Amino acid sequence: MSRRLYECVPNYSEGRRKEVIDRIVAPFRSRPGVHLLDHLADADHNRLVVTLVGQAVPLQEALLESARAAISAIDLRVHQGAHPRIGAVDVIPFVPLRGVAMADAVSLARSFAERYACETCVPVYLYEEAALRPERRNLEAVRKGQFETLRREVSLPERAPDFGGPGLHPSAGATAIGARQFLIAFNINLDSADAGLARSIARTIRASSGGLPCVKAVGVALADRGLVQVSVNVTDYRVTSLHQVLQMVRAEAARAGARVVETEIYGLVPASALIQEAARDLQVAGFDEAQVLDLRLADLPDRNGECP
Amino acid sequence: MSRRLYECVPNYSEGRRKEVIDRIVAPFRSRPGVHLLDHLADADHNRLVVTLVGQAVPLQEALLESARAAISAIDLRVHQGAHPRIGAVDVIPFVPLRGVAMADAVSLARSFAERYACETCVPVYLYEEAALRPERRNLEAVRKGQFETLRREVSLPERAPDFGGPGLHPSAGATAIGARQFLIAFNINLDSADAGLARSIARTIRASSGGLPCVKAVGVALADRGLVQVSVNVTDYRVTSLHQVLQMVRAEAARAGARVVETEIYGLVPASALIQEAARDLQVAGFDEAQVLDLRLADLPDRNGECP
Numbered sequence: 001m002s003r004r005l006y007e008c009v010p011n012y013s014e015g016r017r018k019e020v021i022d023r024i025v026a027p028f029r030s031r032p033g034v035h036l037l038d039h040l041a042d043a044d045h046n047r048l049v050v051t052l053v054g055q056a057v058p059l060q061e062a063l064l065e066s067a068r069a070a071i072s073a074i075d076l077r078v079h080q081g082a083h084p085r086i087g088a089v090d091v092i093p094f095v096p097l098r099g100v101a102m103a104d105a106v107s108l109a110r111s112f113a114e115r116y117a118c119e120t121c122v123p124v125y126l127y128e129e130a131a132l133r134p135e136r137r138n139l140e141a142v143r144k145g146q147f148e149t150l151r152r153e154v155s156l157p158e159r160a161p162d163f164g165g166p167g168l169h170p171s172a173g174a175t176a177i178g179a180r181q182f183l184i185a186f187n188i189n190l191d192s193a194d195a196g197l198a199r200s201i202a203r204t205i206r207a208s209s210g211g212l213p214c215v216k217a218v219g220v221a222l223a224d225r226g227l228v229q230v231s232v233n234v235t236d237y238r239v240t241s242l243h244q245v246l247q248m249v250r251a252e253a254a255r256a257g258a259r260v261v262e263t264e265i266y267g268l269v270p271a272s273a274l275i276q277e278a279a280r281d282l283q284v285a286g287f288d289e290a291q292v293l294d295l296r297l298a299d300l301p302d303r304n305g306e307c308p
Numbered sequence: 309m310s311r312r313l314y315e316c317v318p319n320y321s322e323g324r325r326k327e328v329i330d331r332i333v334a335p336f337r338s339r340p341g342v343h344l345l346d347h348l349a350d351a352d353h354n355r356l357v358v359t360l361v362g363q364a365v366p367l368q369e370a371l372l373e374s375a376r377a378a379i380s381a382i383d384l385r386v387h388q389g390a391h392p393r394i395g396a397v398d399v400i401p402f403v404p405l406r407g408v409a410m411a412d413a414v415s416l417a418r419s420f421a422e423r424y425a426c427e428t429c430v431p432v433y434l435y436e437e438a439a440l441r442p443e444r445r446n447l448e449a450v451r452k453g454q455f456e457t458l459r460r461e462v463s464l465p466e467r468a469p470d471f472g473g474p475g476l477h478p479s480a481g482a483t484a485i486g487a488r489q490f491l492i493a494f495n496i497n498l499d500s501a502d503a504g505l506a507r508s509i510a511r512t513i514r515a516s517s518g519g520l521p522c523v524k525a526v527g528v529a530l531a532d533r534g535l536v537q538v539s540v541n542v543t544d545y546r547v548t549s550l551h552q553v554l555q556m557v558r559a560e561a562a563r564a565g566a567r568v569v570e571t572e573i574y575g576l577v578p579a580s581a582l583i584q585e586a587a588r589d590l591q592v593a594g595f596d597e598a599q600v601l602d603l604r605l606a607d608l609p610d611r612n613g614e615c616p
Contacts, residue, residue, distance in 0.1 A: 265590075287573060298602060
């Protein structure tokens with residue numbers, strides 16, 4: 001694998017028609033420099049989430065080819081689904097993964113956005129770290145009112161696209177392209193039937209209401225399991241560790257007489273987030289990640305002649 | 309990196325002469341398919357420990373070239389050092405690392421041993437998993453009495469080499485070649501000045517005296533730090549986890565009024581040993597190592613055209 005890698009998690013407004021999903025995903029298969037790690041279509045949300053890892057140049061080519069397939073097949077004017085969306089290709093976030101910094105991801109997102117708007121005729125809003133207007137750092141602000149409202153409001157100066165336009169693409173809407181940190185989805189399940197408790201704990205721990213930095217959280221009921229869940233996104237585990245989140249949830253739950261039954265890590269997690277936890281739990285002094293065999297192997301130069 | 313990898317940790321009876329050490333290590337540098345992860349020379353022990361990762365074919369070529377350098381430079385008849393040894397090249401263990409099983413490492417050790425004895429005129433004893441005689445599974449049995457005694461006893465049937473011989477190489481002695489599992493060196497430091505306590509805990513936890521399976525342990529004093537240490541080797545962390553070892557040492561220490569101050573992991577540790585600990589500590593249900601980003605990246609096919 002290359003030394004310079006991005007993660008990219010494009011979301012498409014199609015979770016039902018298998019043949020369309022196949023055409024959208026096809027450009028990510030067997031292309032040198034691009035690896036399809038996962039793709040998940042949800043019929044209720046009518047949405048497809050693709051997880052990619054790759055190098056900047058081939059990743060952009062594959063994204064454009066995939067976007068063309070989505071734009072030609074998805075018509076937002078007749079699209080229905082539970083998830084908020086503004087476009088056939090709804091969001092494309094770039095995440096710095098290895099050998100690249102956030103500044104590189106920002107620069108990639110912006111230059112890709114310009115080319116994307118030009119080649120697809122779909123206007124682009126830049127969001128999070130790549131935002132050109134501070135109010136667009138928040139993706140929800142960009143997607144406010146969804147396709148149906150944005151179609152009318154796009155002519156307002158405060159809703160003008162960053163690239164392309166002036167109007168939306170008639171059937172494919174617009175696309176939000178951004179750069180963000182790698183995100184860990186960490187769900188904590190409590191032995192309680194009180195969704196209010198989960199929501200209250202979520203409010204206590206999340207950064208936006210003065211809790212732990214780099215933590216987003218909501219509380220939900222898991223009705224069929226008779227449990228409630230604090231559903232957490234950790235946007236930088238080096239600032240707030242999973243253990244710190246868990247400890248705070250445990251303490252808050254205990255005050256209400258509830259207990260953490262189990263947790264879930266949804267999707268991918270960087271090895272060092274877990275290694276950090278293990279080293280702390282095992283009281284290891286002076287631990288260096290260079291001691292982790294598998295990370296060491298992954299870092300070796302690819303100069304071997306691959307004997308059979 | 310290749311899909312089929314071994315670790316190999318050859319030990320040489322030279323820890324003092326820098327130019328000899330350089331000549332022994334040189335064959336492991338910049339050779340396709342072989343990676344020199346570490347090498348550590350100890351003057352008191354008069355011993356050099358090299359940590360390699362590589363593919364079977366180039367690894368064997370490099371080991372032979374390195375052995376020739378050691379055999380021509382080291383004379384056991386005048387060698388002195390604290391560490392037990394039978395040869396200029398003392399031991400060569402092969403460890404299955406990725407895409408290979410213990411049976412492959414055993415087969416590699418045996419076929420390499422035959423070639424090694426033939427090409428270097430140094431006789432070989434096969435040990436641990438590669439042993440051809442059950443009593444030679446234990447390396448200490450093979451090395452009993454060291455070079456000085458073995459030189460006299462080599463003509464006894466029970467001490468005959470497995471390959472080469474009948475006598476030892478006059479100056480380079482013999483080499484023990486084997487196959488074993490990856491080993492984690494885990495040291496646990498206690499706030500006590502009583503080396504007897506550390507020795508007693510070591511006896512309690514080690515497999516050989518009925519303690520935890522896959523655990524070897526000795527107790528030592530760390531005089532200059534005013535602490536004692538239980539020095540542990542875990543030979544299979546999937547059987548006994550580091551956490552289980554630590555919990556048992558904590559409990560035994562507590563009975564004597566002592567406490568674990570810190571631990572050390574010496575050398576390399578497989579990521580999954582730590583990931584297992586973290587998942588347990590964080591109460592993660594149904595965790596799959598395929599979710600660990602870095603392991604996933606390391607497993608991706610090397611089919612990318614390496615864009616600049």
